[in-house]
Amino acid sequence: MQNHANFSLKLPICVILCGGKSSRMGQDKTLMEFGEFSDLTHFQFAKMSEIFKSVFISAKSQKFDPPLPVLTDEFDEFSPMGAIYSILKNFKDDKVFIIPCDMPFVEISTIYELYENMGNCDICVASDEIRQHNLCGFFDTGITKKALNLYENNNHKISNLLNSVKFKAVKFANSEQFHNINDKFDYEKAISLLEKEI
Template sequence: MERMIGAVLAGGQSRRFGSPKAFAKRKDQYFFQIAVDALHPFVKEVYIVSHPDLVARFERMVTNEKVVMDEERYRGQGPLAGLYTVMKQTEADWIFVLPCDMPYIQSDTVGRMVSYVDHAFDIVVSTHFGRLQPLVGAYHRRTMKWIEHMLQHGDNRMRSLFEHCSVRYVNEQDFGAEEIVFRNVNDLDEYADIAAE
């Protein structure tokens, strides 16, 4: 296995949620920490990509993770900018990405996804239950040139990146996982059930 690191993307504005989702909790554990814990068994180190206003807060709360801000010239261009930022920070061959708002994600799911990582592909992502999850998967650093090209031209759509790369789509036929594992929390209504657990 080539060297792999983890990236938790926590730089969004969380406008619909009303506050930074990374610091919401499920069963007394912060959302971002759930993602970090899911990654740790399979990666050499974990980066948290954050908004400038939140960097200090993250740094106070973590011990082993590296907290970084999006490259300034691409700030505000979404997950692709976060992925590019981490690739600029490391020489690792693979970046396994998770979002900060998926509080049911499990290390077992990450491990099974990692088992499908193959040098023959540039990207390995989940398409469980008919839904593409571009932020649950691994990206080879070969994709960096395309990401930079897209960001330079104002195209920050993850799907556009897939058009340029060799992608391995992993779904429920490849390994079983409950649908809830891939559930995102976008607003307070969706969070209400989790907060009540």
């Protein structure tokens, strides 16, 4: 991994995904307490605000207390492709970093490295030895119409979008940073990881 001497350069836009069903958790995980923050979303918002000029939340509604800047998902159904379109349509000629709310340990250096590797790609996402993380990366707003077309044709998987544009996956050695909070076991592990960081 590259060493970044200066993280003072603020990146343009970050959008945190908070519109999932949380079915495996049994409750809305985006509103679960996390560290010193009232919920996981406010934790992510504070973290991303340190390195991005603008940070937004992608969600079905304004469900946060205190309120956060929400980009409302245009569609009622839970569709990753619909969420991508609903995010990108708000911006023009820019690169938007998208990250799930339930992936709180992604390293700052990883985000900068993804940005540096974007080049002339439409999408640049993170990967590790285990899997590719299609919803953790930079998305160029030039693919907005492509995302809408795929959604309208009932193609909801982000892999379909990646296969239809120029994209790059950057591999990172530390897979633990991509720990995903899906159920209560994952949540307990995340709390343990958080305590180690403090």
